[in-house]
Amino acid sequence: xxxxxxxxxxxxxxxxxxxxxxxxxxxxxxxxxxxxxxxxxxxxxxxxxxxxxxxxxxxxxxxxxxxxxxxxxxxxxxxxxxxxxxxxxxxxxxxxxxxxxxxxxxxxxxxxxxxxxxxxxxxxxxxxxxxxxxxxxxxxxxxxxxxxxxxxxxxxxxxxxxxxxxxxxxxxxxxxxxxxxxxxxxxxxxxxxxxxxxxxxxxxxxxxx
Numbered sequence: 685x686x687x688x689x690x691x692x693x694x695x696x697x698x699x700x701x702x703x704x705x706x707x708x709x710x711x712x713x714x715x716x717x718x719x720x721x722x723x724x725x726x727x728x729x730x731x732x733x734x735x736x737x738x739x740x741x742x743x744x745x746x747x748x749x750x751x752x753x754x755x756x757x758x759x760x761x762x763x764x765x766x767x768x769x770x771x772x773x774x775x776x777x778x779x780x781x782x783x784x785x786x787x788x789x790x791x792x793x794x795x796x797x798x799x800x801x802x803x804x805x806x807x808x809x810x811x812x813x814x815x816x817x818x819x820x821x822x823x824x825x826x827x828x829x830x831x832x833x834x835x836x837x838x839x840x841x842x843x844x845x846x847x848x849x850x851x852x853x854x855x856x857x858x859x860x861x862x863x864x865x866x867x868x869x870x871x872x873x874x875x876x877x878x879x880x881x882x883x884x885x886x887x888x889x890x891x892x893x
Contacts, residue, residue: 686714686732691740694733698741698877699748700774709773709800710740716796717764724788726764742876743767744774746826746851749874749884753777755823758843760812761785761830765793767853768826772805780805781822783812812839821845828853833862841867841889852885859885866890 691707702710714732717739721727729738743766746752754777759768762782772780782805784790790809797805808815813835825840825848840850852862859873867890873883 685718686711686736690733691736694736694741695744698737698745700741700744703774706773710736710770712800713765713769713773713796714740716792716799720792720795724792726789726792737878739764739766740770742853742879742882743770743828745876746771746884747774750824750849750851750886752824755779756820757781757824757826758783758812758815758822760825760827760836760839762793763789763828765796767828769793769796769802769805771826772802773800776804778804781808782806783808783810783815785809785811812836815843821848823848824851825849826851826853829855833858833865837862837865837868844889848888850887850889852887853882854885856881856883859883862887 688707688711691710692702695702714735717726729735752775756779758781760783762768762784768780768782772778782793787809790807793807821843823845825844827836830836863870868887869890870885870887873885876882876884
């Protein structure tokens with residue numbers, strides 16, 4: 685499989701120093717992901733080293749770019765839990781809602797939360813449009829290669845706190861397209877380490893005039 689030492693080294697290459705115990709939890713998460721992936725389509729990345737890089741390293745790269753302590757975060761279309769669940773594991777004061785419409789993926793997420801005893805993340809089975817309208821808004825909304833940008837931006841605009849941020853993992857071409865859209869102010873795209881074309885894009889909703 686993969687060792688705790690290897691995981692620590694991989695995360696450092698993404699600018700993240702894992703606190704004591706986190707790499708072991710990630711190792712168990714990877715084992716669960718590989719096992720469940722044999723019967724449920726959770727990821728096309730199947731090598732444990734590549735999982736540590738692509739799923740965990742890229743997710744945790746955001747920790748060095750955005751201050752997320754003591755915040756509420758919604759991860760849209762989280763799939764197997766990325767990027768939201770690694771962020772919850774790394775930042776205990778972050779309250780994470782994992783939004784996923786696929787029931788089998790939700791079952792996997794529930795098992796990860798149970799097995800790793802993660803208390804600051806919950807799973808919402810459903811689409812973002814069906815998320816309870818009377819629930820609290822979020823300080824951060826994240827999504828990774830989700831697409832459907834018009835719907836994503838509309839929902840995020842309605843569910844972010846006034847100073848909230850939308851944090852997206854996506855290709856450079858899509859980032860350039862989004863950066864040209866009105867009603868949002870975007871930081872320059874940040875290249876993700878080890879990735880050829882993937883970037884981190886961080887934006888804030890502008891107040892409608």
